[in-house]
Amino acid sequence: MTSDNQSDQLQIRFVTKQEKYSVPDNPFAVPSSVTTKELNDLVNQLFHEGNAAAKKVEFDFIAAGELLRAHLGDHLNKRGISLESVVEIEYLERHPPPEALDCLIHDDWVSSVDVSDFAIVTGCYDTSVHLWTTQGVHKLSVPAHTSPIKAVAWLKTDGPVASFVSASQDQTCMIWEWDVDENTVRCTDVCKGHIRSVDSVAVAPDGNRFASGSWDKMLKIWSLIDDDGESEHKKARKSGISQTKTPQVTLKGHKECISGMCWIDNVELATCSWDHTVRIWDTEMNSSVREIGGNKSFFNIQFSKANNLLATCSADRHIRLYDPRSTEGQIVKVTLTSHKNWVSSVSWSSDRENLLVSGSYDNAVKLWDIRSPQVPLYDLNGHEDKVMCTNWSHSPLIVSGGADNTLRIFKSSF
């Protein structure tokens, strides 16, 4: 906006979905050059008029469906909204900046991480799996595989025995049982079937199956339940030795390695690949249901139940959000751009539908609100090398592992 327009006035009205912060519904005239800061003061002032004892609260403002990050006039102009009419501005309490909680030092690059309500499992390039409590106490180091571990995931975390799966470049996945009280770990199953490095695993929401994707372009689904209906863990525990497991289903379709996957529900599975496609599989029909084409290799994919979007990250530094159900119209719903290098991982917030966190090879972890596609909410600094994995599956904890041999834990205090 040019300088002569700076003095333009425009009419705004504040609305909020957070009732405790509601202010009178009067329209206000503000200069178009107003930014979040002035609006924040204004709302706080209004809020104080109604409630003298109230503390000052930091707000964020949403105009035209996107978070306000520039001058309001510019913001509206860019989205082609008339400055003549009264603009409705939604405000909400600003997401507080996450605090760095802990930094867990590993011996080698941390390639993968998964968080449960009480423990964190990390996969490391030194072929070992590490178990930590959420408080950052190292519980166990498991020399699991013969090659770098590429993916880990919790299978079961309730009860005294937790179980997790680890996938490695040695072409196997291993299912482990961790006796939390005794702090012992045991391999129950070795899943053999892939003929190249296994890069991704994802456990179905019901916990009965998990899927693995590999450099051999295959997607394999593994069952965790025996044919007798008896959990294989129990069976394995009975026998006391680790068993070799074979895949329930092998699905072929991708033309390049499968780099990431996530379950949409208990049946549908989304995978992304270096062949520039996202495929959605029906694991009951054992077929590919849909294919979403991109134009860069995808590295990771995550699904958000709350807003029904697939977040993908790819080699061209962008995070793209796809609607897995829609087949027509614009396939890419939102593109989040701020990273300077490959985005290696994304992770949706488990309790906030609009928030996600991404880790990139530019050493940055960024916290995004999808309503603000150009500017992230916060940069979570700390990593000194490539960020390889992120996880936000248990709400307050944002964890990220990287090539600087650390796992960093941030707490989003919401």
Add this chain to the structure above:
Amino acid sequence: MVMPELSKKRKQSSLEKSQLGDEKKKVVSLKDVVGESDDLISSLPEDGVVDSDVSDDSSEDEDEPVDEDEFNEDSESEGDEDLNSEIDSDELEWESENEEEESSQESDGDPEKEDAVEIKSKNGIEKSKIGLRKEGVPGTSTQPPGEDEYAEGDTSDEEDIRNTVGNIPINWYDEFDHIGYDWDGRKILKPEHGDQLDEFLKKIEDPDFWRKVRNVQTGQDVVLSDKDINQIKRLESHKIPDEAFDDYAPWIEWFSSEVLEMPLRKFPEHKKSFLPSKDEMKKVSKYVHALKMGWMKTRKAMKAKEKKEKQKGPQFYLLWKTDDVADEMRRIENHIPAPKRPLPNHSESYNPPEEYLFNEQEMRKWNRERKSLGNKKLHFVPQKFNSLRQVPAYKRFIRERFMRCLDLYMCPRAIKMKLTIEPEELVPQLPSPADLQPFPTTASIYYKGHTDMVRSISVDPTGQFMASAADDGTVKFWEISTGRCLRTATFSGTARCVAWNPSSQMSLVAVAVDRKVYLVNPRIGCQDHIDQTDELLDKRPYQDKVTPPRVEAAVQWEYLSEGELHEQGVLIVLNHFKEVKQVQWHWKGDYVFSLMPDGENRSILIHQLSRGRSQTPFNRARGLVQAACFHPTKPYFLVATQRNVRIYDLVKQEMVKKLITSSKWISDITVHPGGDNLLIGTYDRKVLWFDLELSTKPYKTLSLHSQAVRSVAYHKRYPLFASVSDDMSLIISHGMVYNDLLQNALIVPLKRFSCHDKVNDFSLLNVTFHPQQPWVFTSGADGNIVLYT
């Protein structure tokens, strides 16, 4: 009583006004009446009885005309007034008013009367009413002729219309007491006439009895006026009934010889009189043309011209016009006027100012320079004269004019043609790089680990790993997606070249270290393939042929089964007799060649993996071999010496083609996966694109680099090629090869990267594309490998 009067009046008017033809009819109708009246008159003596009632009535009416109106208003019908009763009371009201006026103003004058007449003329009913009213005043009924109520122009010859029975013999009603029906279908009663006695009494008492006639239609008596009687008399004497008619009026000659403004002739002018004459037209057009061309002038124009000339006075023209305007040279095309001589200045004046005259010093100088041919300031001595008369003839005039003519003649003038082509126009129109996506746009991952310059890199066929050979004697195996070094193999010496076996079933890398070529199993990737490769290359296969000594001396195969090298994955060592600069696999993965620039006629050795033996394809050295490569689709082998590239058919064992690069020193050569195009990098800064189908000369020469080009590479899938140079830059270009033989390759430089540092005058050494993705790797002298995505 009134009716006959009315009709009589009408007849009068009609008689007065109507023309001759019409009058006869009238006369006839009148005659009927007259005839009757005649009868009446003739029958008068017979009757001899006079009806006194009628006169009584009339006298009564005469006395009380207003009363009668009142009577009418009451709409009572008695006797004669019955007729009135049929008329609407409203109308009667109106009529009565009118009647009042009429009766009062009859004598007063015309204007009011005219109104009444107007109204009456509106319809017959009104007329009749008025007539009825007048029946009460028969004495006054005879109006003066000037006050004819039909003066306005009632031309109707209708009979009395009160009775609707029509033109029927009235004697049909003799038996009834009515004589017909009025407009409303009510009976019109016969008026009382009394008997013969009454008739006779009337005859005796009424002096006007003789002029009374009875109207058979109404059965009432009508008194004929003097005029009527006169008319009748005229008719009887066969005269024109109108007294006013002039039998001898002056003759008006309607159809005369005089031209009338509104001609009486019916037919229009002949068409001919409207069409212009062709002859005239021709003449006129001739004149017009002459006027236009100026051959002819109108008198007006002539006069105006004369006048103008008179006004203007004497004419002047610009004497030196040709000085400014180029002479119109008729026969010389593009005539260039001779350059003008400079105008004389003050010193050439016959009376120059003092300062222009030479003083002694200047005079001496002029005398000194007089003989020299060099540029003199003046070639004459300025002189001063009192008047122009005293100026003598210029001595050098003839000579100078001659010299001038000589100059013009000896130095013909010509227009210098100036090129108006902008240099930009010479550059071909290339598509925008944005339309040629995808291609690498950023440096993404740095693979750091080598301590010395990385001479060679190679990507495994699946695209997951990459091998790099460095001068520090190490070969490192990297995971491409993360930049992780997975393994390092250390050799003693300088690792110059590394080549990953292109077969997807093998896990094998050829590494050239000094004089040795190691075939290394990197032991990453698919475990089956690793084991398979280990097994396959466990020991040398049986040699059914004796290796020729020439080959034996050049290379020895050594299969390793144990030892430190074997731990590192080395399966075979090929000991060469000279330093190996390059190794490259055939695309099937069975053959590998090694290139020794110093090997003279044995500089290229081709090793067959499956048989464990080597061969020297060439017997004669054609020069210092710089680079070589297998053809991707045909059994050809390309060898680049310093200046030329020779293509050999390995099966037929003959040379297919020789490409002339016209460059001084070739550095690298690579073949397009399609097989028909060739890319050559040279140390003299050029990248040459050869189209093998087209010619043996370069199709395109790209001079994009400012220093020696070290390496060139094609992408296997995307239309991309890249070149690296000592000027620290990697240039990625779009190189689209079309299947259509008529269409030449499209080459568009896309992007330049400079991500490597310069170390000892070396910067980038090798470039390789990712086999599947549009990514490119470069290795540099700074020990880094960079991935661009």
